[in-house]
Amino acid sequence: MSVPVVLFTSDLRLHDHPPLRAALSGADEVLPLFVRDLAIERTGFAVPNRAAFLADCLAGLDAGLRERGGRLVVRTGDVVEEVCRAVTEAGSDEVHLSAAPSAYGHRREQRLHDALERQGCRLFVHDGVAHAVAPGEVTPASSDHFAVFTPYFRRWSQCALRAPSPAPREVRVPEGIGSEALPDRAKVAGTSPGLARGGEQEGRARLAAWLRDGVEAYEERHDDLAGDATSRLSPHLHFGTLSPVECVQRARRRGGAGADAFVRQLAWRDFHHQVLAARPQAATADYRDRHDRWRGAAARDDIDAWKEGRTGYPIVDAAMRQLAHEGWMHNRGRLLAASFLAKSLYVDWRVGARHFMDLLVDGDVANNQLNWQWVAGTGTDTRPNRVLNPLRQAHRYDPEGAYVRRWVPELRDVEGASVHEPWKLPGLERAGVDYPEPIVGLPEALERFQRARSNV
Ligand SMILES: Cc1cc2nc3c(=O)[nH]c(=O)nc-3n(C[C@H](O)[C@H](O)[C@H](O)COP(=O)(O)OP(=O)(O)OC[C@H]3O[C@@H](n4cnc5c(N)ncnc54)[C@H](O)[C@@H]3O)c2cc1C
Numbered sequence: 001m002s003v004p005v006v007l008f009t010s011d012l013r014l015h016d017h018p019p020l021r022a023a024l025s026g027a028d029e030v031l032p033l034f035v036r037d038l039a040i041e042r043t044g045f046a047v048p049n050r051a052a053f054l055a056d057c058l059a060g061l062d063a064g065l066r067e068r069g070g071r072l073v074v075r076t077g078d079v080v081e082e083v084c085r086a087v088t089e090a091g092s093d094e095v096h097l098s099a100a101p102s103a104y105g106h107r108r109e110q111r112l113h114d115a116l117e118r119q120g121c122r123l124f125v126h127d128g129v130a131h132a133v134a135p136g137e138v139t140p141a142s143s144d145h146f147a148v149f150t151p152y153f154r155r156w157s158q159c160a161l162r163a164p165s166p167a168p169r170e171v172r173v174p175e176g177i178g179s180e181a182l183p184d185r186a187k188v189a190g191t192s193p194g195l196a197r198g199g200e201q202e203g204r205a206r207l208a209a210w211l212r213d214g215v216e217a218y219e220e221r222h223d224d225l226a227g228d229a230t231s232r233l234s235p236h237l238h239f240g241t242l243s244p245v246e247c248v249q250r251a252r253r254r255g256g257a258g259a260d261a262f263v264r265q266l267a268w269r270d271f272h273h274q275v276l277a278a279r280p281q282a283a284t285a286d287y288r289d290r291h292d293r294w295r296g297a298a299a300r301d302d303i304d305a306w307k308e309g310r311t312g313y314p315i316v317d318a319a320m321r322q323l324a325h326e327g328w329m330h331n332r333g334r335l336l337a338a339s340f341l342a343k344s345l346y347v348d349w350r351v352g353a354r355h356f357m358d359l360l361v362d363g364d365v366a367n368n369q370l371n372w373q374w375v376a377g378t379g380t381d382t383r384p385n386r387v388l389n390p391l392r393q394a395h396r397y398d399p400e401g402a403y404v405r406r407w408v409p410e411l412r413d414v415e416g417a418s419v420h421e422p423w424k425l426p427g428l429e430r431a432g433v434d435y436p437e438p439i440v441g442l443p444e445a446l447e448r449f450q451r452a453r454s455n456v
Helices: 018-025 038-042 048-067 079-090 103-118 149-158 200-221 234-239 244-254 257-278 297-308 314-326 331-344 349-359 365-376 390-397 402-407 416-420 442-454
Strands: 005-008 031-037 073-077 094-098 122-126
Touching: 005 018, 005 079, 018 094, 018 122, 031 038, 031 048, 031 079, 048 200, 048 234, 073 079, 079 103, 094 103, 103 122, 149 257, 200 234, 200 244, 200 257, 244 257, 257 365, 297 314, 297 331, 297 349, 314 331, 314 349, 314 390, 314 402, 314 416, 331 349, 331 365, 331 390, 331 442, 349 365, 390 416, 402 416
Parallel strands: 005 031, 005 094, 031 073, 094 122
Antiparallel strands: none
């Protein structure tokens, strides 16, 4: 009997895993394979924070397979060559894989399809593993994708979702197929000190705790920077240690306004993925060209100050320092820090997107690049020229200043909301506080941006 290969990519779980389920339905043994793809490592995408989280996920997947009688086979190299090699070793005539929305994912599927066909092996690409609603599943009458979220969400909400499947009880893997050692998180240098732990077990525990204790207050509290009252499930969704279908189904079963608001955010994730699947060039090119002539070399010091969290705007600096420390940032922080770079400093969104991708543990091409474009006004925002005023954002979403005091220790002794405007505090410097003056005045920043955009 043939031994199907299941190629794991960004779907590192055993629960609700259609490719694994399909492979097991017709075979006694399967070969669970993960390839450390050198093409991805060469792009610089495998940054330390994500490499460390990935190591946890692979360890978790291997442990889960071992509990069920199997194990994970890990190889390093060209993904197509390694899959073909595994197919030969196991005598497989089927390979199962989750669909990926990126241009790279499509190329990988095509290359695998062609190479496996030459070996007399069939490739099965399964949709709906990485999404609740797969890219292309709903489209407007006149286009191949939705460019506006609200009508997308209406259609998305009407889609019937499959019932999530449990993890298999048993996974038998043939003897004698060699594997490299699993990557070790402890050996990944340069990670953020407060980086979260990965793995399916961790993800499932977090989801259960979130649905039990957190989601109810999500609608009122999701923007409360200091409250930290969002799910923090994004890295698990990115690495596929959680199934989006399962998250949506369980949240709907939980019910209530908080759960509805959470499900809506999960739809945003699918929304960006369907945009990128239809317009892969949006990963680097403006989705909507606003004829921007971003500041170039003259902005270098401003860019450095932004990256280092030393812009002189405490709320922006707090967000950037949270990113450096945790490899994760609150969504409200992402919005205001990105707006500050792209609009107040008028720096190309790609510069900021790259920096986020260098650090974010949930760094995801579709969600990062398209959220950046949304904020920069080159993406799908229907109000492209809106500018988030960092002071107004600070007073609204960190009214007591607690988020700033947590992440900007120089200001930890400043009480209340006055921490948002340290330049107004008399004697701060005399008190030995080393915190910079604002690198730009907000009125002049706004004028620069409006002038630039009105030249269109
Ligand atoms: C400039 C910028 C860059 C971003 N880069 C990324 C990224 O690389 N990867 C990423 O997963 N998210 C990104 N986001 C979206 C969002 O900030 C994060 O998904 C969210 O902060 C993760 O925290 P959470 O899991 O606690 O979210 P929750 O608020 O608990 O939301 C639940 C889930 O919904 C999804 N979600 C929430 N908001 C969004 C959104 N605006 N767009 C898409 N999906 C969303 C995420 O999968 C998230 O885990 C970015 C947002 C901005 C403004």
